[in-house]
Amino acid sequence: MAEILPGQAYGFFTDTSVCIGCKACEVACKQWNMLSGNEPSFIDGFDNTGQLDSQNWRYVQMIDNVPDVTLGTGQGKAWLMMSDVCKHCQHASCMDVCPTGAIIRTEFDTVFIQPDVCNGCRNCISACPYSVIGIDEERNVARKCTLCYDRLQGGMEPACAKACPTQSIQFGPLDELQQRADKRLADLHSQGVAEANLYGRDEEVYGGLNAFFLLMDKPEAYRLPNTANATLPGRNNAGGWLTGAVTAVLGVLAGLIALRRRQVSPQEPPPQEGSPTAEAGER
Amino acid sequence: MILLAEAQHFVRPPEWTWYIVPYFFLAGLAGGSYFIATLLRLWGEPSDEPAARVGYYAAFLTFLPCPILLTLDLTQPLRFWHMLWNTTPGSEGLNFKSGSPMSVGSWALVAFGLFATVSFLEVLVRDQKIRRPLAGRAVRLLDGTAGRLWIAVGAVLGLFIAGYTGVLLAVSNQPVWSDTWALGGLFLASGLAGSAALLLLRVRYRADARASAGMLELSERLFTLLELALLVVFVLTLIPAGALDDAFGFPWILLWLVAFAGMVPGLRGLVTSRLAVTADGAVVAQPLLTSVSAPGLVLIGVLALRAAVILSAQL
Numbered sequence: 295m296a297e298i299l300p301g302q303a304y305g306f307f308t309d310t311s312v313c314i315g316c317k318a319c320e321v322a323c324k325q326w327n328m329l330s331g332n333e334p335s336f337i338d339g340f341d342n343t344g345q346l347d348s349q350n351w352r353y354v355q356m357i358d359n360v361p362d363v364t365l366g367t368g369q370g371k372a373w374l375m376m377s378d379v380c381k382h383c384q385h386a387s388c389m390d391v392c393p394t395g396a397i398i399r400t401e402f403d404t405v406f407i408q409p410d411v412c413n414g415c416r417n418c419i420s421a422c423p424y425s426v427i428g429i430d431e432e433r434n435v436a437r438k439c440t441l442c443y444d445r446l447q448g449g450m451e452p453a454c455a456k457a458c459p460t461q462s463i464q465f466g467p468l469d470e471l472q473q474r475a476d477k478r479l480a481d482l483h484s485q486g487v488a489e490a491n492l493y494g495r496d497e498e499v500y501g502g503l504n505a506f507f508l509l510m511d512k513p514e515a516y517r518l519p520n521t522a523n524a525t526l527p528g529r530n531n532a533g534g535w536l537t538g539a540v541t542a543v544l545g546v547l548a549g550l551i552a553l554r555r556r557q558v559s560p561q562e563p564p565p566q567e568g569s570p571t572a573e574a575g576e577r
Numbered sequence: 578m579i580l581l582a583e584a585q586h587f588v589r590p591p592e593w594t595w596y597i598v599p600y601f602f603l604a605g606l607a608g609g610s611y612f613i614a615t616l617l618r619l620w621g622e623p624s625d626e627p628a629a630r631v632g633y634y635a636a637f638l639t640f641l642p643c644p645i646l647l648t649l650d651l652t653q654p655l656r657f658w659h660m661l662w663n664t665t666p667g668s669e670g671l672n673f674k675s676g677s678p679m680s681v682g683s684w685a686l687v688a689f690g691l692f693a694t695v696s697f698l699e700v701l702v703r704d705q706k707i708r709r710p711l712a713g714r715a716v717r718l719l720d721g722t723a724g725r726l727w728i729a730v731g732a733v734l735g736l737f738i739a740g741y742t743g744v745l746l747a748v749s750n751q752p753v754w755s756d757t758w759a760l761g762g763l764f765l766a767s768g769l770a771g772s773a774a775l776l777l778l779r780v781r782y783r784a785d786a787r788a789s790a791g792m793l794e795l796s797e798r799l800f801t802l803l804e805l806a807l808l809v810v811f812v813l814t815l816i817p818a819g820a821l822d823d824a825f826g827f828p829w830i831l832l833w834l835v836a837f838a839g840m841v842p843g844l845r846g847l848v849t850s851r852l853a854v855t856a857d858g859a860v861v862a863q864p865l866l867t868s869v870s871a872p873g874l875v876l877i878g879v880l881a882l883r884a885a886v887i888l889s890a891q892l
Contacts, residue, residue: 347589387750393680394656395663395672413659414652416591417679420749425589434652514585523585527748528676533758534744537807541762542736544803545769549616552796553625 296467298449303403304441305504306455306463307471308377309478310516311490313462315340315375319352322457326442327351339373346378347428351439352454353378355516376507376516377454377463380405380426380439381494384501387527388418388427396436403468403504404441412436421527423500423519441505468504475508482508499524583819586752590891596650601742601883603639603646604686605768606775606876608739611636611693613772613796615732617789619725628789630700631779635772636735637697640690647686661687678745685737692731699724739772740765746886753890756818759811760886766804767836770843771879773797774872781869794846797875801843824889832885839878842871 298304320343324331329349335342341356357374382405389397389405396411397418407418407427412435419427419436430437442452450456455465464471475495482490493513494503498521513520614632617625648657660683663672674680701707702716719727743760754760777793780786815821825833 345589390674391677391679391748393672393674393677393683394659395665395668396659398665408665411659411664412653413656415650415660415679416593416652417677417749419589420591420593420746420751420754423586423588423750425587428589429592429652517587519585519587525750527750527755530747530755530758531676531678531744534678534747534761537758537810538740538744538761538765541740541765541803541807545612545736545765545800546616548769548799548803549613549796550620552792552799553616553620556791556795 298402298446298451300401303468303504304446304466305382305404305468305471305506306379306441306452306465307475307506307508308379309462309464309475309508310374310376311478311482311487311508311510312460313354313375313377314460315354315356315373316459317343317354318457318459319377319454319463320350320354322453323352323439324349326445326453327440346380346424346426346438348430348437349428351379357511357515359511374510374515376509377458378424378516379454379505380441381424381500381506382439382441382504383494383499384497384504385526386500387421387423390526390528391417391421393417400443402441402443402446404443404446405504406440406443407436407438409433409435409437423524425517439505471506475506478508493518500526584752584756586750586755588750588752590751591749592891593650593887594891596646598880598884598887600643600646600650601764601887602771602880603643604742605739605764605879605883606772607636607640607643607693608689608735608737609768609772610639610776611689611696611728611735612732612739612769613776613793614696615728615735616796617792618728621789621792624785624788625792627783627786628776628780628793630704631783631786632772632776633693633696633700635775635779637693639775640693643686644690676748678741678748682738682741682745685734685741689731689734689738692727692734695719696728696731736765739768743886746890751890752818753815753820753824753886756820757811757814759807759814763804763807763811763886764883766800766807767879767882770797770800770804770840771876773800774842774875774879778869778872778876795850797872798843798847798850801840801875802847805840805844824886826889829885829889832881832888835881836878836885839875839881842875 329351332343337344339356339358343350343353346353355376355378359374360372386405393415394411394413396408398406398408400406414429414434414436416429416436427436427438445452451465455463464474472495475492479490479492489510491509492506493499493509494506496502509516610632614629614636617629617632648654651657661672663670672680673684699716699719702712740761743764746754747758747760749755773793773796777790777797780790815824
């Protein structure tokens with residue numbers, strides 16, 4: 295592995311076609327980042343993690359596609375396995391809405407939540423389209439994958455990539471990873487694996503993901519929004535403010551109409567000319 | 578015809594719940610009350626001034642719990658000031674993000690708090706609840722144009738804080754909230770209707786303010802009509818996203834029924850007064866000063882509307 299230099303964009307290329315679901319990435323991540331372990335549980339099939347959250351920064355999705363009827367020799371598609379992680383989006387929804395400036399882009403072009411700046415408003419959680427961020431109940435701040443910011447600063451690759459035995463998780467400079475992914479996709483397509491596709495390699499999904507994927511099914515199958523649905527929360531700013539402003543204008547009009555058209559009760563003196571505030575001042 | 582696929586949401590709810598529902602309710606009432614008070618003072622008759630004062634009292638008192646509720650909702654309450662001041666090493670300075678309604682709203686809330694407090698103190702002095710020569714002199718600064726400008730700016734901020742909460746929800750990737758752009762307008766309209774109802778309740782306790790009851794009654798009806806229009810827009814925007822069931826399914830439909838019930842007094846008043854147009858075209862507004870139930874129902878409806886929107890997307 296070449297030297298890790300600040301100022302260069304780094305990321306993950308997670309190739310799900312070679313993931314064997316061993317969860318070494320989850321364990322390595324928990325050990326390095328000192329995240330609490332999970333209670334033993336059997337959620338569904340081989341999945342006993344359940345979700346990405348404040349204590350799970352890598353999560354091996356086990357998607358059961360075993361058909362009800364016996365088929366001939368397949369292409370290993372009965373289970374889809376995918377080590378999910380924070381995508382470190384180029385256009386990051388969490389970063390857009392964070393009011394405190396706690397979420398920053400680091401010198402390695404990754405997205406990092408500063409634990410001493412975050413005040414736990416949870417706006418990032420409402421924005422993240424991948425359900426990555428959770429509130430750490432001990433530290434009371436929002437936490438997620440840091441792309442091993444501390445390891446990168448020490449010149450080491452992230453723990454999950456280091457531990458992955460099949461090179462499903464590859465770490466490196468983003469442009470290098472993208473070239474590798476393109477070659478892998480071309481190889482798979484030439485082998486007749488037409489369903490293989492890259493997710494987040496291009497700008498179509500949140501301006502490109504620093505942690506992008508090679509998938510063996512539609513993005514939706516992995517609970518990833520497809521290109522049409524990968525939209526930033528800011529899309530509703532213009533429409534929301536405009537509707538509010540139009541409503542405000544109509545509200546002013548309604549108030550003025552109410553002032554004009556109310557029935558004046560008989561015991562009241564007739565309307566007088568002059569400024570009400572000036573009157574008020576004299577009272 | 579374009580058939581739209583249902584919007585995909587793979588998100589985690591932010592768990593904005595029991596502090597946020599009352600905050601959204603009170604922010605709507607505080608901003609709306611300040612706005613109506615300013616309407617009464619700037620464009621009303623001199624006889625509307627007592628009701629305007631009722632409005633400024635209501636605006637301050639409903640505003641007061643807001644910062645407390647918001648602070649308690651943070652998982653790090655003592656860092657509430659991080660909303661305004663960036664503590665990132667090397668980037669220390671004021672925080673302001675125009676694209677984040679929470680950031681804009683934090684500043685608007687600080688500014689509105691200033692205006693609501695000053696106007697509250699002003700009416701305390703004018704009502705002679707505070708009798709200090711110095712206070713009297715200070716209030717005289719707010720006579721004339723300066724005072725009018727002050728309350729006009731405060732009213733704009735009031736409209737802002739009554740409505741921005743809806744935009745804040747929409748600027749997310751949550752189901753229901755982010756599937757519509759109508760929430761800002763909807764919350765503003767319902768906040769205005771609720772504020773008119775609140776003031777209608779309050780003017781009962783101040784004899785000289787009752788002259789404005791007709792205006793409050795009629796404005797409550799018109800604000801409710803506006804709210805109904807925005808509710809229709811809200812529903813229409815949810816249909817293509819396939820989010821209607823999320824927003825209106827059981828048990829949320831119960832909250833929506835309460836919200837609709839809160840719109841009945843206004844809409845019924847509108848229909849019956851339409852039937853009572855007099856020869857000179859004036860709409861006869863009959864202030865229901867004897868009734869607590871109608872404005873009370875409106876207020877409960879305003880709360881239920883916010884609870885339905887906030888909770889249905891999350892629980």
